[in-house]
Amino acid sequence: MTETYLSIQGVQKSFGSTTVVRDFNLDVGRGEFISFLGPSGCGKTTMLRMVAGFEEPSAGKIFVGGKDVTNLKPNQRKVGMVFQAYALFPNLTVAQNIAFGLRVAGTPKAESAQRVQEMLKLISLPHLGDRYPYQLSGGQQQRVALARALAPKPRLLLLDEPLSALDAKVRVSLREEIRSIQKELGITTIFVTHDQEEALSISDRIVVMNNGRADQAGTPFEIYNRPATRFVANFVGTLNVLEARILDAEAGSVDVAGQTLALHRDLAPKRNGDTISLALRPEAVSLGRTGERTGALDATIADVHFLGSVIRVRTKVGDSTVSLDTFNDPTMPPPVSGAPAELAFAPRDLMVLAD
């Protein structure tokens, strides 16, 4: 991470007796793209609104560029924000919408007009300046909202689920466009979403939030492959969870449905006899041992779904279900329901979930 540009320190927010954000700490580097990811009601939007200044923290401080902005009003923070519902001003044209912040700041007309043209070009809508918002599609409106937020050259860009109201195709293209514009301008950005794919695909780092807390902050690779908590593991990606009983905590030996597995790691502070949850990503499992996939469990194939290029297989290991995807090999017949199978995986891919 480069030098810290946005620093959120010990922030808490309560509405009456309900605490929606608890002890939130985060340092964001200049030009970083951070996503707040979590289910509805986890506090991600409230945290974003505190950075914007729409909500006042019950405790803690927020610094931007080393300056304490905790008590500044939204119109004093020089922050750009894009809302889920576009929030374009219906009585103004696209060009007037983009120029709004510049006009409020008292920017000379010629300079403002030039900046509006730059922004229209940036969002690839140079010919739509005279249109009214109602004459644009949802994707175009959100691009105008982005241009409007960027026009006054804000210190931070906040994106509050900006893609949620768009259809799937537009969502994918617009998220790529947002990321490329963000990289081009090098603006520090916070993106709120409940869509894990969105967060994984465009973020430098992701903060996974649960029940008002930041459960884990890390790169998409870390979040996906090394989830710190059971919640993160379940929320991000598909996960196979196996309940296991510790046989030897020090040696990392466990019992899964009557089969012994060697994890090759110290399971302390857990003790022999304790129950733990083990997790495996579907892509970390294959049918039959190959290369590094030396760990193995005997299973029974429960059902098989032929999806064209991929075959999705669900297997049973005791009472637990383990799903995996295999590529369709035209020279090999697909697995058959009820047949025995050997599930292979690399022991290091087996995650021990914290509660």
Add this chain to the structure above:
Amino acid sequence: MKSGKFWAWLTFGLGAAYFIIPLLATLEFAMRMRRGTYSFDAFAVVFGDPRFQQTFGYSVMAAIFTILLGVLIVVPTAYWIRLRMPHIRPIVEFVTLLPLVIPAIVIVFGYIRMYGSNSPLPFLASARGTDALLVIGYAILALPYMYRAVDTGLRTIDVRTLTEAAQILGAGWATIITRLILPNVLIAVLSGAFLTFAIVIGEFTMASLLNRPAFGPYLQNIGANRAYEPAALAVITFAVTWGCMSVIQMLARFAPKSANRPD
């Protein structure tokens, strides 16, 4: 013609006749001032009467000030309630309905007792002060219509998000209200304004008891002393009211467009 359509048209015709026949009868009576033939003599007498011009002009001015006062009070209030205090909306709605259930005569007697020349706020000690009190009274009478019109207009836009979008772009409250909220509820404000205009033009009780030279008392005075002129005045007042309604419809075409009202 299907029987359903026949009954629909019959009902419409009866309803229209109920409104139009008295109006035509009034017009017909007003045109019988000259014996043996129809003429517009009664209208000429009314328009030529300096008291008509004076009182009508006075009431138009009172209406304009009432509208301005109403907009100044109602737009920020309705906006703030939608934005920050939605929980008190039922209370405010109840308060704005009070002028419909409290007779104007009660309000004006209250004013006379409260704002006489011995009061700390002696509105009634001067003609200008009384004019101001009359405008305030009119604003109260028009409150149910103005508040509902503006509140309905605000319902069509996402007040909170638009406000936040403007705030984050650096706008203060004055900019937000004058450049975003007001233009987006302009049609609603105009509806309220013309309803206010129609109320003020014909209002009698307050103007009469505060002894102001308004159009309402003039109407009453003419009605009590002349035969044909009151009928002509009734038609003129009706035309003014309908004219106001037409202006609302016309202005609506020039209002800012939105997703809710694209054409």
